[in-house]
Amino acid sequence: MPRPRKCRRVCCLPQSSRFGPVNAKADTEKPVVMAVDEYETIRLIDLQGFTQEECSEQMNIARTTVQRIYNDARKKLADCLVNGKVLVIEGGDFKLCDGLLESCGCGGCRRHRHSGFSMGRESEKENK
Template sequence: MPRPRKGRRVCCLPGSNLFGPLDAGFNQSDFVIMSVDEYESIRLIDLQEFTQEECAEQMHIARTTVQRTYNDARKKLAESLVNGKFLRIEGGDYELCNGIEKTCACGGCRKHRCDNFNNDNTRQITDD
């Protein structure tokens, strides 16, 4: 019996989950599906400039898993761009960050996005 897959920690879901050419119609064969955990690896490594080790720590997975996930995501991005296919982000084995861990360093979870929340997640009142 295989070992169950460990859920990868993701700080936030993408704002848009469908990208593609503006001049094409929708055809099911024109879609490339990227999982949410693959999206997170691209976001952390390319946008946030994390190393693969930092990304692995952030996502709570092994560095070799990050490397494989990141390579799969890059291949899907390339296929979408070069072949003019739609890219849809959905599914995968992930769990959303709850924003209360002290190790969260990406700035993507609610705790780090909103300065108006304190440690017990209650709204602070300011005199602005």
């Protein structure tokens, strides 16, 4: 029997959850779906400059898990960019950061975030 999946800690949901080429026709091709935890690894490593080790501590998962998630996310981004596909960010096993941890250093959780993100989407996700 496989181990149960551990929820990954995510500081914030993306402000936009759908991306794609300007000239994309609706429903012509199935969009590439990226999980929220994959988005978080891209945000922490590529945007915030975290190492995989720092990312694993932030997300409360093993470094090897971060490496696998990050590789999967990069393949999906490459597929969208090279093949002109639409990217949708949704789903996955994650828990939103409550902002109460002193070790939270990403700047993305509600407590540390400077830019406004609609609390409605966060509350909606937490209630599911």
